[in-house]
Each structure stands twice: as structure tokens, then as C-alpha cells.
Amino acid sequence: MKADTNAHEIIVSGIHVPLTEALKVYVNEKMERLFGHEDRIVRIRVEIEFDDRKAKEDRFTAKAHLQIQGPDANISVTSDDAYKSIDLLVDKLDRTLRRRSRLHKVKRNHPHDVELETALPKAE
Numbered sequence: 001m002k003a004d005t006n007a008h009e010i011i012v013s014g015i016h017v018p019l020t021e022a023l024k025v026y027v028n029e030k031m032e033r034l035f036g037h038e039d040r041i042v043r044i045r046v047e048i049e050f051d052d053r054k055a056k057e058d059r060f061t062a063k064a065h066l067q068i069q070g071p072d073a074n075i076s077v078t079s080d081d082a083y084k085s086i087d088l089l090v091d092k093l094d095r096t097l098r099r100r101s102r103l104h105k106v107k108r109n110h111p112h113d114v115e116l117e118t119a120l121p122k123a124e
Contacts (some may be wrong), residue, residue: 009044010043016051023082032113034066037100042065048085048086049062049063058078060080060084061078062077063075063076075093
């Protein structure tokens with residue numbers, strides 16, 4: 001990992017999952033892709049959870065709390081494998097960021113008219 005990209009804050013935690021160094025590195029590498037698309041990201045918190053009481057295809061849950069300038073985003077995905085859950089989570093976060101960016105551009109390029117109830121005074 002490059003020293004200059006280490007400024008991004010990615011917090012990884014595991015619930016009922018042994019958080020190995022390989023899993024941490026995998027999450028960091030995948031999340032770096034998001035920082036390339038959006039420079040306004042403040043912090044990403046990732047939780048990987050294992051629940052053996054759920055059905056086999058939904059045992060691993062990956063949750064992300066994306067702190068960004070503007071409203072934060074909370075994303076959650078489930079699958080049968082921790083690495084697969086991380087991949088699905090990153091894809092979903094990427095779609096969310098691209099959608100926000102598109103909406104921001106649309107609002108910027110198409111401002112709304114404002115109607116005032118009273119007349120503005122004329123400058124003399």
C-alpha cells in the first residue's frame with residue numbers, strides 16, 4: 001500500500017468473525033476503489049458479521065457506514081462467504097456513490113425557479 005493513500009480512514013471490525021490480516025487487507029484494497037471515484041469521503045466503517053443461526057446463504061453480513069460530505073450512507077449485504085459479502089458491499093457502495101454524483105450534477109445543471117410571494121424592491 002502506498003504511503004500517500006493511507007490518509008483514507010477505513011475502520012474494519014468483525015462480529016463473531018476472526019479478523020485476519022488478510023481480511024483487513026482485502027477490505028482496504030477493495031474500499032480504496034471508492035476513494036478514487038469520490039474525494040469527499042471522510043470515513044468508511046466496515047463490519048463483517050457471522051451468524052450461524054441464519055440460513056447458509058445469508059450467514060455473512062457486511063455492513064458499511066459511509067461518512068461523506070452530505071447525508072451519510074448505510075449499506076448492508078448478506079451472502080454465504082465473507083469475501084463475497086465484501087465484494088457485493090463494494091459494488092453496492094460504488095453504485096450509491098455514482099448515483100449521488102449523477103443527482104448532484106443534475107441539480108447543478110438544472111436549477112429550480114424560485115417564486116417569491118412579495119415583489120422585490122427596485123434598486124435606485
